[in-house]
Amino acid sequence: MAAEIINGKELAQQLRTEMKDEVVSLKNDGIHPHLTVVLVGDNPASKSYVRGKEKACLETGISSDLIELPTTITEEELLNQIDQLNDDHSVHGILVQLPLPEHINEQKVIEAIRPEKDVDGFHPVSIGRMMTGMDTFLPCTPYGILTMLQSKDIEIEGKHAVIVGRSNIVGKPVGQLLLNNHATVTYCHSRTQNLKQYTNQADILIVAVGRANGIDASYIKEGAAVIDVGINRLKDGSLTGDVDFESVAQKASYLTPVPKGVGPMTITMLLKNTIKAAKGIEN
């Protein structure tokens, strides 16, 4: 079997065009969606991600601003900055780019963001609401993955989804989202013994481990839908995923590429969450 490639870039573009119309209509009603991004320090990867987010906002008609703070900022100063943004009615969404410098407690910062403005979906209130199936901000990468599966009408209900990776921002929440959609979910991670025994049973396989091309066709069940969340930079500067694309494409029914896969969808779901924040979430 040759897999159908799920082009995240094209899907993202299509969704952004739809969102652009929604933003126009919100503006006509006097609502101007606005995202504030907070960047601490000068991590080049973070800077590049933040530029991508600003560009996507601009394209969609969402206004955004970037608050750049020095690495030397204290935790208290950062928390004060977040408080100001919490109280600013013109700011609908707040995103603090991670990672933060070591002297700052990341969890404390995430929890300082008012849940109504938590467009990353990282706040414990957002996570709790997601777990109980309430309306909330879904974390952007898992939300993007779900949207990609749904865009191809890939059946989730009753299927076995195997997640490789258990990070708070991808692995754990994507498993929860698939469970909410009635999949049977297995979590695997760095201490899982005999990983293949699990991945070989996956109808839907989500790989988010951060190791280049580690998952080849021998890990795949014939006809599986495979989502590659990895973004690894090789020595020659090129980007590659966690999945060995060439071999897996021969065995899977669907496969996401890297680049042009999950990455563009993550930013798109951030835009969607910002629009949702501007409209106000339901209780």
Ligand code: GUN
């Ligand atoms: N760093 C890497 N990915 C993310 C993300 O999705 N949100 C934030 N805030 N920081 C990140």
